[in-house]
Amino acid sequence: VRTRTAKKLAQRIDLNYFKHPTGIRRWRTLLSLAVPLAAVLWLVTLAASGNRTIYSSGPVSSAHAFVAAKCEVCHAREESFRAHVTDKSCLTCHDAPGHRTSPHSTSDRTPECATCHREHQGRVQLAATADKLCVDCHGDLAPHAVRGFPAGHAEFAAVRDGARDPGTIRFNHDVHNSRTLRGPNGTEPLECTTCHKPEIARLSSQKKLSSGLMSSIRYEQQCARCHPLFFDERVEAQAPHEPIAIVRPFVRQALADFVRANPQAISEPDRQGRRIPLNFPLPPEPPARSAEEWVARRTARADRLFTQHTCAYCHGDPVDNGGADGSPRFAPANLRREWMPRARFDHTPHLMVECASCHAGVEKSRRTSDVLMPAVSTCATCHAPTKGAGAQCVDCHGYHDWTNAQPVKPHFKLTDFQ
Ligand code: HEC
Numbered sequence: 001v002r003t004r005t006a007k008k009l010a011q012r013i014d015l016n017y018f019k020h021p022t023g024i025r026r027w028r029t030l031l032s033l034a035v036p037l038a039a040v041l042w043l044v045t046l047a048a049s050g051n052r053t054i055y056s057s058g059p060v061s062s063a064h065a066f067v068a069a070k071c072e073v074c075h076a077r078e079e080s081f082r083a084h085v086t087d088k089s090c091l092t093c094h095d096a097p098g099h100r101t102s103p104h105s106t107s108d109r110t111p112e113c114a115t116c117h118r119e120h121q122g123r124v125q126l127a128a129t130a131d132k133l134c135v136d137c138h139g140d141l142a143p144h145a146v147r148g149f150p151a152g153h154a155e156f157a158a159v160r161d162g163a164r165d166p167g168t169i170r171f172n173h174d175v176h177n178s179r180t181l182r183g184p185n186g187t188e189p190l191e192c193t194t195c196h197k198p199e200i201a202r203l204s205s206q207k208k209l210s211s212g213l214m215s216s217i218r219y220e221q222q223c224a225r226c227h228p229l230f231f232d233e234r235v236e237a238q239a240p241h242e243p244i245a246i247v248r249p250f251v252r253q254a255l256a257d258f259v260r261a262n263p264q265a266i267s268e269p270d271r272q273g274r275r276i277p278l279n280f281p282l283p284p285e286p287p288a289r290s291a292e293e294w295v296a297r298r299t300a301r302a303d304r305l306f307t308q309h310t311c312a313y314c315h316g317d318p319v320d321n322g323g324a325d326g327s328p329r330f331a332p333a334n335l336r337r338e339w340m341p342r343a344r345f346d347h348t349p350h351l352m353v354e355c356a357s358c359h360a361g362v363e364k365s366r367r368t369s370d371v372l373m374p375a376v377s378t379c380a381t382c383h384a385p386t387k388g389a390g391a392q393c394v395d396c397h398g399y400h401d402w403t404n405a406q407p408v409k410p411h412f413k414l415t416d417f418q
C-alpha cells in the first residue's frame, strides 16, 4: 500500500520551477514587447500618412465628416490639434447670429458653440440641442419661465388673458360659414381654404418654400366678387379699392364721362337700383339743372354711400378726415399675419387636421376681435414626450436670430481639404 506523506508530496515539487521558462511566460514577455512596438509602428505609419483621427474622442458629425481628419480647422489652426475649440474657429465657416435679444457678446451665461453643438458623438444631427441647455436660462427667466413641454411651458402669448386681435376689418366667420351663403351666381358655400390658402412657393421643381402661414387676405381676391364697390346705379364702373382721396376723383371723372355720353340723364329721375345693395338705402336724387350740378351732387352722394355703407360695411366708420384734401380715412386694416413669431410653426405637416379642430370656435365666431388661436393643450395632443410628435425645445424653436444672418467670407482654398 502506498502511503502519501506530506514529505513525499513536497519532494515531487520542483523548487526551481521559476528558473525554467514556461510557455505562458514566454508569450507574456514576447507580447509585452511586441504590442507597444506594433502600436508605436501604427502611430508612426498613421502620423506619416497625416492621419490623426486616433487621438480623437469619436467620429465627428456627418456635416463635418469632410474635415474629420483636419483637426486644426476646429482645434485652432495656429496651435496643436488638441487645442480647445473656440467659437472663433466655428465662425470661420459659419455665420451664427446670437440669440434673439441676447447677443452672444452681451450675456455671460451664453454658452459656447460647442456646448450646444456636441462634436465627436458620431454621425448625429448637430443642431439637436438638449432641452437642458435652453432650460438653464429659461427655467428662471421672468415673466414667462419655461421648463419643458407641455408641462412647464408658459401659455402661448396669443391666447393668454388680455390677448387681442388688432384687426379692424369687420369679419363674421359665422355668417360666411353658412352652407346657403349668397354669391354673385347663386348659393356659394365657402371653404376655409377659399380665403386662407397655405402659402407654398415653388422656386423650381427642386425647391419649395413654405412660409408656414396662410396667404394674406386681399379684398380683391377674397371679398370683391360678393362685395363689389359700385357707386351709382347708372355707372357700370366700380370704385378702385383705394383711400377715399383716390376714390373721389375717380368717381367724379366716371360721372363726368357718363353724363358727356348721356346728356339726357341730367333730367331723368333715379330708378330703383340694381347695382347698389338694397340694404344700402339712399334717397333718390331729383333731376339736376346742369351737367356740373349733376356730377357734383352725385359725387357727394357716392361719398356718403362709401363712408356710411359700402366701405363702412367692412371698415367701420371713418376715424378722421386726415386723408389728402381732408378726405375721410378708415382705421388701418391691421390684419395680423403672424401670431406666433417666436416659434416655427408650419401649417404644412398639420394640414391633415381639420382647421376648426385647432382653431376652435371659428365656425361660430361673429367678431374680428375673437382670438381663434390654439393653446399649449391643443399641441400637446400630439407633441408630448409620451406622444409621437417632437416635444424638445428645438422641435418648435430656433436659437439663432437668423434675421441678422450675413454671408460667410471665404477663408479656405481647395488645397486645405486635399
Ligand atoms: C468640426 C470640428 C472638429 C474637428 C474637425 C475635430 N474636432 Fe475635436 N473637438 C471638437 C469640439 C467642438 C470638441 C469639444 C470642445 C473642446 O473640448 O474643445 C472637441 C474635442 C476634442 C477632444 C477632447 C475630447 C474630450 O472629451 O475632452 C479631442 C481629444 C479631440 N477633439 C481630438 C480631435 C482630433 C484628433 C481631431 C482630428 C482627427 C479632431 N478632434 C477634429 C471639434 C472638432
Ligand code: HEC
Residues within 6 Å of the ligand: 061, 063, 064, 067, 073, 074, 085, 089, 090, 091, 092, 093, 094, 113, 114, 117, 119, 124, 125, 126, 127
Ligand atoms: C471647415 C469649415 C467648418 C468648420 C470649421 C465648422 N463647420 Fe459646421 N458645417 C460646415 C459645413 C460645410 C456644414 C454643412 C452645411 C450645410 O449643411 O448647409 C456644417 C454644418 C454645421 C451644422 C449643421 C449640421 C446639422 O446636423 O444640421 C452645425 C450646427 C455646425 N456646422 C456647427 C459648427 C460648430 C459649432 C463648429 C465649431 C465647433 C463648426 N460648425 C465648425 C463647415 C464647418
Ligand code: HEC
Residues within 6 Å of the ligand: 099, 100, 101, 102, 107, 109, 110, 111, 129, 133, 134, 135, 136, 137, 138, 141, 142, 342, 343, 393, 394, 397, 398, 399
Ligand atoms: C444664455 C441664456 C439663454 C439660453 C442658453 C437660451 N436662451 Fe432663449 N432667451 C434668452 C433671453 C435673455 C431671451 C429674451 C427674453 C425676453 O426678451 O423676454 C430669450 C428669448 C427666447 C425666446 C423668445 C424669442 C423672442 O423673439 O423673444 C425663445 C423662443 C427662446 N429664447 C428659446 C430658446 C431655446 C429653444 C433655447 C435652447 C436652444 C434657448 N432659448 C437658450 C436667454 C437664453
Ligand code: HEC
Residues within 6 Å of the ligand: 165, 167, 169, 170, 171, 172, 173, 176, 177, 190, 191, 192, 193, 194, 195, 196, 217, 222, 335, 355, 356, 359, 362, 363, 367, 368, 369, 370, 371, 372, 373
Ligand atoms: C370669406 C373669407 C373667409 C373664410 C371663408 C374664412 N375666413 Fe378666416 N379670416 C377671414 C378674414 C377676413 C380674417 C381677418 C379678420 C378676423 O380676424 O376675423 C380671418 C381670420 C382668421 C383667423 C385669424 C384670426 C384670429 O383672431 O385668430 C383664423 C385662425 C381663421 N380666420 C381661420 C379660419 C377657418 C378655420 C376657416 C374655416 C372654418 C375660415 N377662417 C374661413 C376670412 C375668411
Ligand code: HEC
Residues within 6 Å of the ligand: 169, 170, 171, 172, 175, 176, 181, 182, 183, 184, 188, 190, 195, 217, 219, 222, 223, 224, 225, 226, 227, 313, 314
Ligand atoms: C361668396 C360670397 C362672399 C364672399 C366671398 C365674402 N362675403 Fe361677406 N357676406 C356675404 C353675404 C351674402 C353676406 C350677408 C349675409 C347675411 O347678412 O345674411 C355677407 C356679409 C358680410 C359682412 C356683414 C356681416 C355681419 O356681421 O352681418 C361683412 C362685414 C362681410 N361680409 C365682409 C366680408 C369680407 C371682408 C370678405 C372677404 C375677406 C367677404 N365678406 C367675403 C357674401 C360673401
Ligand code: HEC
Residues within 6 Å of the ligand: 169, 217, 218, 219, 220, 223, 224, 227, 229, 239, 240, 241, 242, 243, 244, 247, 306, 310, 311, 312, 313, 314, 315, 330, 331, 332, 333, 334, 335
Ligand atoms: C368687403 C369688405 C371691404 C369693403 C367693402 C372695402 N374694403 Fe377696404 N379693405 C378690406 C380688407 C379685407 C382690407 C385689407 C386687405 C387688403 O388690403 O386688401 C382692406 C384694406 C383697405 C385699405 C388699406 C388699408 C390698410 O391699412 O392696409 C384701404 C385704404 C381701403 N381698404 C379702403 C377702402 C375703401 C375706400 C373702400 C370703399 C370704397 C373699401 N376699402 C371697401 C375690405 C373691404
Ligand code: HEC
Residues within 6 Å of the ligand: 192, 193, 196, 212, 213, 214, 215, 216, 336, 337, 338, 339, 340, 341, 343, 345, 347, 350, 351, 353, 354, 355, 356, 357, 358, 359, 373, 374
Ligand atoms: C395643428 C393646429 C392647426 C391646424 C390644423 C390649422 N392651424 Fe391655422 N394656425 C395654427 C397656429 C399655431 C397658427 C399661428 C401660426 C403663426 O403665427 O406662426 C395658425 C395661424 C393661422 C392663421 C392666421 C395667420 C395666417 O397664417 O394668416 C390662419 C388664417 C389660419 N391659421 C387658418 C387655418 C386654416 C384655414 C386651416 C385649415 C386648412 C388651419 N389654419 C389649420 C394652428 C393650426
Ligand code: HEC
Residues within 6 Å of the ligand: 131, 134, 135, 138, 144, 146, 147, 148, 149, 153, 154, 155, 156, 157, 158, 339, 340, 341, 342, 343, 345, 379, 383, 390, 391, 392, 393, 394, 395, 396, 397
Ligand atoms: C410643440 C411645440 C413647442 C415646444 C416643444 C416648445 N415650445 Fe416654446 N413655444 C411654442 C409656441 C407655439 C410658442 C408661442 C410663440 C409666440 O407667442 O410667438 C412658444 C413660446 C415660447 C417662449 C416665449 C414665451 C413668452 O410668451 O414670453 C419661450 C421662451 C419658449 N417657448 C421656450 C421654450 C423652451 C425653452 C422649450 C423647451 C423646454 C419650448 N419652448 C418647447 C411651441 C413650443
Ligand code: HEC
Residues within 6 Å of the ligand: 343, 344, 345, 346, 349, 350, 353, 358, 374, 375, 378, 379, 380, 381, 382, 383, 388, 389, 390, 395, 396, 397
Ligand atoms: C394631430 C397631431 C398634431 C397636433 C395637434 C400638432 N402637431 Fe405639430 N406636428 C405633428 C406631426 C405629425 C409633425 C411632423 C413630425 C414631427 O416633426 O414630429 C409635426 C411637426 C411640427 C413641427 C415641426 C415642423 C417642421 O416642419 O419641422 C412644429 C414646430 C410643430 N409641429 C408645432 C406644433 C404646434 C405649435 C402645435 C399646436 C398649435 C402642433 N404642432 C399641433 C402633429 C401635430
Ligand code: HEC
Residues within 6 Å of the ligand: 087, 090, 091, 094, 095, 096, 110, 111, 112, 113, 114, 115, 116, 117, 127, 129, 133, 134, 394, 397, 398, 399, 400, 401
Ligand atoms: C444654446 C445652444 C446653442 C448655442 C450656444 C449655439 N447654437 Fe447653433 N444652433 C442651435 C440650435 C437649437 C440650432 C437649430 C435651430 C436654429 O437654426 O436656430 C442651431 C443651428 C445652428 C446652425 C445651422 C444649422 C442648420 O440647420 O443650418 C449653425 C451653422 C450653428 N448653429 C452654428 C453655431 C455656432 C457657430 C455657434 C457659436 C457661435 C452656435 N451655433 C451656438 C443651438 C445653439
